[in-house]
Amino acid sequence: MSYEDWMVRILFVLVLPFIGIFLGLLYKGFDRKITAMMQARIGPPIRQPFRDVKKLFMKENIVPDHAVPWIFNAAPFFALLAPLVALVYLPLGPFEPVMEGYGDLILLLYLLAIPAVAMAVGGLASGSPYATVGAQRELVLMMSYEFPLAIAAVTIAWKYESFSLATISSTPIWGQVGAMGAFGLFLIVIGLFAVLPGELSKVPFDQAEAETELGGGLFVEYSGRNLGVFYLSEAVKMVVVGTLLIALLFPHNLSQWYSFGGPEFAGYVVLNVVADVLFFLLKLLIIIFVGVSVVRVAVARFQIDKASYFYWVPMTLLGLLGTVLVVLEGAI
Amino acid sequence: MSDKDTTYQVPIGPIHPALKEPFMINFRLDGETIVDAEAHPGMNHRGIEFMGMHRNPLKVIPLSERICGICSIVHQHMFTTAVEHAAGIEPTNRARYIRTIMAELERIHSHVLWAGVAAHEIGFDTHLHFTWKVREKVMDLLEYIAGNRVNYSMWTIGGVRRDITEKMYPKVNETLDYYESLYKKLEEIFLGDPSIRLRTKDIGILTEEEALRLCGVGPTVRASGVKKDVRIDQPYAAYGDLDLDYVIPSRYGYENTGDVFSKTLVRLKELVQSIDLIRQCVDQMPEGDIDSEPKKAVLLNKLKKADGEGIGRIEAPRGEAFHYARLKEGQEELDCWKIRASTYNNLTTYAPMFMGEQIADIPIIAACIDPCIGCMDRAEIVEINSGERYSYTHEELHVLSVEKTKKILEGSL
Numbered sequence: 237m238s239y240e241d242w243m244v245r246i247l248f249v250l251v252l253p254f255i256g257i258f259l260g261l262l263y264k265g266f267d268r269k270i271t272a273m274m275q276a277r278i279g280p281p282i283r284q285p286f287r288d289v290k291k292l293f294m295k296e297n298i299v300p301d302h303a304v305p306w307i308f309n310a311a312p313f314f315a316l317l318a319p320l321v322a323l324v325y326l327p328l329g330p331f332e333p334v335m336e337g338y339g340d341l342i343l344l345l346y347l348l349a350i351p352a353v354a355m356a357v358g359g360l361a362s363g364s365p366y367a368t369v370g371a372q373r374e375l376v377l378m379m380s381y382e383f384p385l386a387i388a389a390v391t392i393a394w395k396y397e398s399f400s401l402a403t404i405s406s407t408p409i410w411g412q413v414g415a416m417g418a419f420g421l422f423l424i425v426i427g428l429f430a431v432l433p434g435e436l437s438k439v440p441f442d443q444a445e446a447e448t449e450l451g452g453g454l455f456v457e458y459s460g461r462n463l464g465v466f467y468l469s470e471a472v473k474m475v476v477v478g479t480l481l482i483a484l485l486f487p488h489n490l491s492q493w494y495s496f497g498g499p500e501f502a503g504y505v506v507l508n509v510v511a512d513v514l515f516f517l518l519k520l521l522i523i524i525f526v527g528v529s530v531v532r533v534a535v536a537r538f539q540i541d542k543a544s545y546f547y548w549v550p551m552t553l554l555g556l557l558g559t560v561l562v563v564l565e566g567a568i
Numbered sequence: 569m570s571d572k573d574t575t576y577q578v579p580i581g582p583i584h585p586a587l588k589e590p591f592m593i594n595f596r597l598d599g600e601t602i603v604d605a606e607a608h609p610g611m612n613h614r615g616i617e618f619m620g621m622h623r624n625p626l627k628v629i630p631l632s633e634r635i636c637g638i639c640s641i642v643h644q645h646m647f648t649t650a651v652e653h654a655a656g657i658e659p660t661n662r663a664r665y666i667r668t669i670m671a672e673l674e675r676i677h678s679h680v681l682w683a684g685v686a687a688h689e690i691g692f693d694t695h696l697h698f699t700w701k702v703r704e705k706v707m708d709l710l711e712y713i714a715g716n717r718v719n720y721s722m723w724t725i726g727g728v729r730r731d732i733t734e735k736m737y738p739k740v741n742e743t744l745d746y747y748e749s750l751y752k753k754l755e756e757i758f759l760g761d762p763s764i765r766l767r768t769k770d771i772g773i774l775t776e777e778e779a780l781r782l783c784g785v786g787p788t789v790r791a792s793g794v795k796k797d798v799r800i801d802q803p804y805a806a807y808g809d810l811d812l813d814y815v816i817p818s819r820y821g822y823e824n825t826g827d828v829f830s831k832t833l834v835r836l837k838e839l840v841q842s843i844d845l846i847r848q849c850v851d852q853m854p855e856g857d858i859d860s861e862p863k864k865a866v867l868l869n870k871l872k873k874a875d876g877e878g879i880g881r882i883e884a885p886r887g888e889a890f891h892y893a894r895l896k897e898g899q900e901e902l903d904c905w906k907i908r909a910s911t912y913n914n915l916t917t918y919a920p921m922f923m924g925e926q927i928a929d930i931p932i933i934a935a936c937i938d939p940c941i942g943c944m945d946r947a948e949i950v951e952i953n954s955g956e957r958y959s960y961t962h963e964e965l966h967v968l969s970v971e972k973t974k975k976i977l978e979g980s981l
Binding site for chain 2: 274275276277365366368369372439440442443446447448449450451533534535536537538539540541542
């Protein structure tokens with residue numbers, strides 16, 4: 237790799253976190269506004285999450301007496317760092333991932349697990365009984381939704397014979413399977429969409445925070461800057477999970493079907509890139525709308541055992557059935 | 569497995585999102601399962617009875633409204649009934665009907681509000697927003713009739729202060745029609761929605777036996793199949809003239825399980841019952857005065873001369889509630905005033921409902937009796953010298969009452 241290549245990569249790595257945070261907060265704003273409209277409320281303006289973060293960062297950071305300070309303070313940063321790192325390995329719209337290798341997908345699954353673990357560790361370190369219960373729930377939930385998520389990832393990787401996201405997203409999977417395989421994939425899509433609210437701790441899988449039960453659960457002792465960092469982490473995670481879903485299942489670009497032509501820059505057609513980026517943002521919005529906003533408006537919070545059961549039995553079976561269909565088709 | 573105690577304690581309250589008012593329940597948990605629950609009331613005591621005993625009865629009426637934010641009609645109704653009973657004043661016939669209409673309107677408002685709170689407690693905020701939006705309609709009607717959304721100031725001793733005239737009937741009917749058409753949707757949401765059923769079915773079960781033993785009242789025990797309703801058992805206001813029956817789940821083809829689901833069912837069916845009762849009242853409304861003594865100075869003089877004690881017992885939206893008032897001849901202020909709200913009885917039913925359930929069920933079970941701590945907290949024991957707060961146990965209270973009875977018998981009190 238050339239010297240320029242490395243410089244470009246380093247530049248991207250420096251810029252991407254800001255893009256990730258910006259997009260995360262923006263989509264959080266969309267989610268809140270759309271949810272409010274569906275609940276016949278007016279709702280906050282789109283820029284409300286930005287204001288929230290600003291305010292949280294201005295507030296005093298309180299560490300409770302019973303907490304273990306260094307773990308308590310470190311947890312939010314781990315929770316934010318992991319999804320920011322994950323962003324570097326994800327293809328954003330028409331752009332190839334900044335970093336790539338042989339086991340991207342596996343690395344990503346682990347990076348996605350880190351925020352949940354960091355939240356649980358932070359909650360346990362805060363010394364509050366509510367946070368302790370919340371942490372236990374978060375870990376139980378994580379163990380539950382990882383299963384269908386892993387099944388989906390493995391199935392798709394098996395089809396490509398590669399764990400590299402760049403390979404997977406370069407050709408949409410739907411073109412490589414027949415009718416039976418497509419049905420199998422459809423089941424896997426359902427499984428992945430079920431994982432989405434769990435991964436992002438939204439109703440019906442917000443047991444770890446559960447306002448009415450635990451009064452904030454994990455975050456009950458967090459305030460000021462620490463809470464602000466958790467807030468950012470949650471926002472970035474939403475973008476990361478959404479992008480992962482897009483990369484695995486819907487990596488289509490507008491420029492595949494229609495080219496605007498026009499001037500070129502560094503090997504890219506500028507208008508095409510703009511169109512692709514907008515198309516990507518739209519796809520992300522749709523995924524967040526379907527996977528998060530609609531779901532959290534339409535159902536009540538589950539009890540933790542029922543949430544666990546939901547992931548382990550119906551969703552896992554659905555995922556496995558999908559896998560079997562995809563594999564069988566390959567064998568025939 | 570070791571024999572080590574793996575349980576831990578989680579306090580819910582005094583301030584907690586699961587409770588809308590200051591109140592505390594100490595839970596002992598094993599993992600997510602509740603093994604013990606202990607209620608600690610006494611955090612919302614405002615000394616209202618004491619304040620009432622330093623005012624004349626007419627001035628106590630607005631004070632009594634402010635015992636509770638939601639059932640303000642209930643308390644003024646009970647208080648005026650108790651004073652009327654003590655002073656031997658009869659409310660006019662028309663006033664009885666207006667009182668009934670207002671009380672039933674308030675029941676609609678209270679039950680719809682409760683449904684929203686229940687939805688919020690299980691994390692279903694969409695229905696919280698929906699039910700609170702549709703509740704505005706009955707609030708508007710109450711404001712149209714009484715001039716106020718929450719504290720209506722309708723009652724006076726011997727009648728009511730505002731009339732419901734012919735001119736108001738269209739608006740009343742319109743609101744009733746609205747709720748009638750809405751009922752189907754509410755039933756669909758609260759009895760049909762799978763995720764709500766998942767959270768309410770077989771949760772917080774109160775058996776008929778326990779309900780009777782613990783003296784619960786209102787929808788809380790009617791859901792268990794206990795036929796208990798002051799409106800029928802001891803009719804007051806205009807209920808004696810109206811046609812109504814106990815709302816218990818078995819009347820509608822459901823089982824009397826006493827879980828949160830049947831409590832929801834009972835409240836929803838009472839909504840229909842209330843609409844029906846108001847229609848009956850409007851049809852049968854007698855002509856006449858709304859107040860038996862419009863001259864308040866005369867009334868106050870009469871109350872000053874009165875000597876005796878009276879009770880007011882009515883079916884609040886939450887269940888039977890009770891006021892006791894004593895008047896002394898020559899004394900303008902009340903001699904004694906005692907309030908017992910429905911939550912006081914229903915609080916004891918928490919114990920069997922909580923046992924063996926999960927943490928996740930705490931908010932909805934806590935809400936299913938529709939607790940009103942502001943109504944209930946009437947006493948708190950504070951040691952004046954040390955500032956220490958404590959509560960009497962059943963045994964201690966028993967000893968105290970035996971001593972008191974002895975003193976009365978000996979004539980030393």
